[in-house]
Amino acid sequence: MKRDLADIAAQTYDLLVIGGGIYGVCVAWDAAQRGLRVAMVERGEFGAATSANSLKTLHGGLRYLQEANLPRMRLMIRERRAWLRIAPDLTRPLPFLLPTGGKLSRHRLLLTAALLINDLVSWDRNRGVRPEWHLPHGRILSRADCFAHLPGLPDSRVSGGALWYDAQILDTEKLLRAILQAAITHGARAVNQTAVTGFIQQGRRVQGAIITDRLNGQSHEVQASLVVNCAGAWSDGLLALVDGRSATPTPTFHLSTAINLVTRQIVPNVAVGLPSRWQGRARILFTAPWQDCSLIGTWHAPYTGTTPAYQVDEATLDACLAEVNAAYPPAQLTRADVRQVHAGYLPMQPGPADAVRLVRESVIYDHARTDQLDGLISVIGVKYTTARHTAERAVDLALRKLGRTAVPCQTAHTPIAHVSPARPIDEEYPDAITY
Ligand SMILES: Cc1cc2nc3c(=O)[nH]c(=O)nc-3n(C[C@H](O)[C@H](O)[C@H](O)COP(=O)(O)OP(=O)(O)OC[C@H]3O[C@@H](n4cnc5c(N)ncnc54)[C@H](O)[C@@H]3O)c2cc1C
Structure with missing residues (x-):
């Protein structure tokens, strides 16, 4: 592989994608597959920012039933199915267990009804999916079966468990690189360690960007x-690098920090929603088996800094461990059990200083409409699960703006080749890559 930014810059593109997280690579893949000339630049390593920190769940949107948001549920169900279909080697079905009893929202009858509706709403969840990856119906477990999975669960009011199926991405980075590879196969150019440091503008039209090689400063x-x-x-x-944006620039999301812990495995085989009451706040902590570990999370707090670069401090880490141990005493996690700390940012709604209400839906901004700046689109993603779909909408918009014939999106049906590194990852992905 030859790193040659001058060569990339010598060509003109239909689309320049800034950022090589899951949203950027999905946009590049879809656009290149639909015949657009695409370049993508990533300031650090592809997929190493927020996209490397996810809990790896492909959500089917069961939680949206609480607010009767069936369209959102259907979207999540379709996208979960799409990933299972196009990347079967990098995904798997994952059972989820939520103890019933105690609060009204976890009442056995209510959850029986919820699982039934979930099965009805997701009637086509297995269409086109490998038979061995089919997601079974949800069901209610007896108290004894629930405790067989969660011996030592402290809540004496537990009446049983609600069991349903979502899916898990086995390796989010590998999946992202496989999509990147698919984009490149369709002709996209991509380079890492290269930051956009300015925009090329003619008046209120963006016509490209200034890219700076972080390795040599050129x-x-x-x-x-x-x-x-x-x-x-x-x-x-x-x-903020764009000249002439409106006084109220868009997008203006507030950010929440988001933390997951990767620890010694505390519950095997099944992901669990652990009811937690900690420092006066009741909520559900999730733990999912992953490799020989548990992924546990997610802790959120409003982010008040200006340059997101997140380090989890010791006090926060201790508080997370204390909450897990209180919610599930058999865990007995200590610092020595923490293998990794995943920390990132998610867009949240503005609100009270101590409350986090995450933005639920990805947003695509056409800055021609919001800021009277043509040639610029912003894609703000909220879930790894829905990145493919958001990219599809963004590329539909791009085709319209470019005045091109609408070419149908194929990414929900195109299998992604599993990029299995033949060599150790450090050698295959050296510090700087140009495709
Ligand atoms: C703790 C946590 C748990 C989560 N769990 C789940 C889950 O279980 N399921 C799920 O579906 N979703 C989950 N999510 C959400 C999901 O991870 C994110 O929605 C998704 O990864 C966002 O992807 P992105 O491409 O928008 O951002 P990123 O992955 O952050 O990509 C943006 C990229 O842009 C690059 N960049 C920035 N500025 C420049 C510049 N000037 N020039 C060039 N490049 C630049 C950055 O380096 C970065 O790589 C979770 C998120 C967190 C933080």
């Missing part, structure tokens, strides 16, 4: 008919 101009901002938590900082 800058180049890349011309593109459309620039797609997929910079995740860094989107607002990136948009």
